[in-house]
Amino acid sequence: MENFTNETIDTTQLPKFEEVIFTPLHSKYFTVVVINLVIIIAILMLVPTVFSFFRPELFSGRLWLIIGAILPVVFIWITTFSILGYKRKGFAFREHDVLYKSGVIATNTIVIPYNRVQHVALHEGLISRYLGLAKVEIFTAGGSSSDLEIPGIDKEQAEKIKQLLMGKIQKQL
Amino acid sequence: MSTDFSLPQRQSVVGIWVLFFYSLQRYGRAFWPIILIYAFRFNEVNKIYLVLSLVAVFTAIGIISYLKYLNFTFALDSENKEFIINEGIINKTKTAIQLNKIQQVNINQSFIQRLIGVYELNVDTAGSNKKEGAIKAISHKLALELKSRLLDNDLKSSYINSELISEDDSTAESVDVLQPFLKISFLSLLKVGITSNYGRSIALLLLFFSTIYENFLKFGDDDDVYKEKFGDYIDQNLVLQSILLFIFWLIFIVLIVNIFRTIYKYYNYVIVRQNGSLLLSFGLISTKSTILKPEKVQIVVSSRNFFQKKMEILELKIKQATSGEKEQSSSAIEIPGCSEAEGNEILNLLYQKIPTKGLMLKPNWRKLIFSIFLTIGLPLFAFIAIGSYIDSSIFDYAFLAPIYVICIGLIQYFKFVNNRLFINKDFIIKQSGAWDVKKEIIKPSKIQAVSTSQLFWHKKLNIGSVILHTAGGDIAFQLGDYIVLKQYINKWLYEIETSDSNWM
Numbered sequence: 033m034e035n036f037t038n039e040t041i042d043t044t045q046l047p048k049f050e051e052v053i054f055t056p057l058h059s060k061y062f063t064v065v066v067i068n069l070v071i072i073i074a075i076l077m078l079v080p081t082v083f084s085f086f087r088p089e090l091f092s093g094r095l096w097l098i099i100g101a102i103l104p105v106v107f108i109w110i111t112t113f114s115i116l117g118y119k120r121k122g123f124a125f126r127e128h129d130v131l132y133k134s135g136v137i138a139t140n141t142i143v144i145p146y147n148r149v150q151h152v153a154l155h156e157g158l159i160s161r162y163l164g165l166a167k168v169e170i171f172t173a174g175g176s177s178s179d180l181e182i183p184g185i186d187k188e189q190a191e192k193i194k195q196l197l198m199g200k201i202q203k204q205l
Numbered sequence: 206m207s208t209d210f211s212l213p214q215r216q217s218v219v220g221i222w223v224l225f226f227y228s229l230q231r232y233g234r235a236f237w238p239i240i241l242i243y244a245f246r247f248n249e250v251n252k253i254y255l256v257l258s259l260v261a262v263f264t265a266i267g268i269i270s271y272l273k274y275l276n277f278t279f280a281l282d283s284e285n286k287e288f289i290i291n292e293g294i295i296n297k298t299k300t301a302i303q304l305n306k307i308q309q310v311n312i313n314q315s316f317i318q319r320l321i322g323v324y325e326l327n328v329d330t331a332g333s334n335k336k337e338g339a340i341k342a343i344s345h346k347l348a349l350e351l352k353s354r355l356l357d358n359d360l361k362s363s364y365i366n367s368e369l370i371s372e373d374d375s376t377a378e379s380v381d382v383l384q385p386f387l388k389i390s391f392l393s394l395l396k397v398g399i400t401s402n403y404g405r406s407i408a409l410l411l412l413f414f415s416t417i418y419e420n421f422l423k424f425g426d427d428d429d430v431y432k433e434k435f436g437d438y439i440d441q442n443l444v445l446q447s448i449l450l451f452i453f454w455l456i457f458i459v460l461i462v463n464i465f466r467t468i469y470k471y472y473n474y475v476i477v478r479q480n481g482s483l484l485l486s487f488g489l490i491s492t493k494s495t496i497l498k499p500e501k502v503q504i505v506v507s508s509r510n511f512f513q514k515k516m517e518i519l520e521l522k523i524k525q526a527t528s529g530e531k532e533q534s535s536s537a538i539e540i541p542g543c544s545e546a547e548g549n550e551i552l553n554l555l556y557q558k559i560p561t562k563g564l565m566l567k568p569n570w571r572k573l574i575f576s577i578f579l580t581i582g583l584p585l586f587a588f589i590a591i592g593s594y595i596d597s598s599i600f601d602y603a604f605l606a607p608i609y610v611i612c613i614g615l616i617q618y619f620k621f622v623n624n625r626l627f628i629n630k631d632f633i634i635k636q637s638g639a640w641d642v643k644k645e646i647i648k649p650s651k652i653q654a655v656s657t658s659q660l661f662w663h664k665k666l667n668i669g670s671v672i673l674h675t676a677g678g679d680i681a682f683q684l685g686d687y688i689v690l691k692q693y694i695n696k697w698l699y700e701i702e703t704s705d706s707n708w709m
Contacts, residue, residue, distance in 0.1 A: 047699075049691070138658045
């Protein structure tokens with residue numbers, strides 16, 4: 033009882049989530065982003081080509097002009113967004129919670145306290161596995177909108193993060 | 206009180222009918238596309254085969270129901286203190302529920318059960334929110350006896366609670382020893398029926414109008430003589446009058462439908478306090494009953510519109526923690542009409558104190574501009590674009606545009622004015638809505654995760670959005686004072702992380 037104190041908290045002195053320094057995603061993950069980008073662009077280019085091969089009568093000169101004008105804009109658009117998106121993503125593990133930041137136009141930050149984590153999963157995509165990367169998925173009881181996915185983490189580190197989180201959850205129970 | 210429950214008991218013999226109807230319902234639901242096809246091709250189908258197959262199906266279901274009845278037994282094992290249910294014709298299932306784990310025993314009666322004169326007994330345990338033991342057909346006397354035995358045993362084995370001794374029942378027939386905590390009167394239900402569900406009413410109105418209008422047009426097309434001869438006679442005044450009368454009648458009909466719907470759904474709404482949780486039961490034809498455990502409550506939504514405010518009633522919607530996302534919508538418990546005092550009493554019971562508002566946050570005026578842009582600017586732009594480039598005939602309806610702008614503008618304005626976030630030491634209250642003003646009340650300890658979002662051009666303006674995720678749904682507040690929001694987020698995170706308060 034003697035050790036019990038109950039002083040007023042100065043809310044301005046609390047640790048600030050907005051001042052946390054985020055760890056960027058693994059540099060190898062950039063390769064994954066680029067490969068995904070190439071695949072998408074290839075599909076976008078291939079579809080009209082294949083179509084025009086089988087049904088050439090559908091493609092007038094005007095349509096080709098529109099496709100030729102729109103596609104490069106779309107390519108530039110998604111390329112900048114993927115690259116910027118990669119650069120803007122970051123995560124941080126604090127003592128009591130995990131943070132993830134993303135978004136190009138809007139900066140989104142999600143914070144999940146460890147004592148609200150339901151379970152943790154590791155996910156490896158095809159390309160990611162080839163590069164030795166993994167995705168950490170953190171689930172809460174708040175539904176899919178409050179789940180967290182951190183892509184592009186080194187497999188070993190992801191394993192460690194999972195262990196850390198499991199330890200934190202265990203401690204809560 | 207002489208039935209020996211230690212021996213396996215069957216359900217009521219008439220209960221075969223209940224099982225029969227339930228099976229029929231289930232198969233009917235599963236095979237409705239096939240039934241529909243047959244119904245449409247009724248004339249082509251050989252009648253004898255149809256009758257024969259129908260007879261075959263009915264006998265098959267009858268036999269299945271009878272076998273189900275034969276194989277369904279329940280018993281009380283006083284040695285192991287268990288309630289045992291055996292069921293299944295080929296796949297046998299034996300459910301054993303420990304008596305001291307039984308949280309609640311409900312006696313319900315659906316429409317079919319009411320017709321046949323039997324009751325349903327559901328056993329609810331602490332383990333999951335699924336009903337683990339259900340007896341579909343049991344006489345009322347036996348049900349009450351079994352219930353008291355089930356709960357009686359619980360009493361002896363675990364703890365003595367004076368509240369539990371009384372042999373209360375959720376159905377209206379038995380005498381309630383427990384005083385109802387809240388009873389919604391018929392008058393309140395009438396008030397609710399008159400004042401709520403305007404959205405649905407307006408949709409109904411529109412649907413009705415459009416069909417009538419279409420028929421009217423067809424009528425005009427078919428009968429050109431009518432147009433020529435009588436067209437001149439139709440006085441401007443008369444048209445206006447009949448339209449007004451028509452609208453009046455429609456509103457009247459919709460209100461009547463609304464009242465009937467409300468009474469059908471919520472007739473005899475009784476809330477009983479039991480063992481720290483609330484027991485709700487309601488319904489005109491089929492009585493529904495649910496349990497509400499205060500610790501499972503995530504969000505309480507209290508809403509009222511202008512009329513309801515004048516009539517001094519409010520609606521409460523209580524969202525509990527759900528295990529699956531599919532259940533989310535169905536697990537919200539509605540208390541359709543209660544006075545402010547009763548509402549406060551319920552809140553007091555759920556939260557141990559009445560939520561007060563505290564610090565108020567307003568959204569930035571840009572939110573209003575943005576929503577006006579989305580709901581007025583874009584549609585108007587599309588209207589003008591279609592009119593000038595594709596089909597200029599839609600400009601004939603241009604007179605509707607100002608009406609639309611005024612209506613939507615007013616809705617957006619009131620939405621903006623009512624959109625507030627109140628932050629208090631123990632509660633977060635989000636107020637929203639144009640006509641029905643909703644107040645979503647949560648405790649900071651129920652927060653599962655926090656998302657923040659800020660557009661890059663809003664950084665200098667210091668405005669941003671926050672979403673508080675809970676197990677009962679999300680609460681979002683857009684374009685508020687970002688510095689204040691962040692400060693509170695830090696505080697909430699601190700509170701969540703330093704305490705091990707139970708969110709469920």
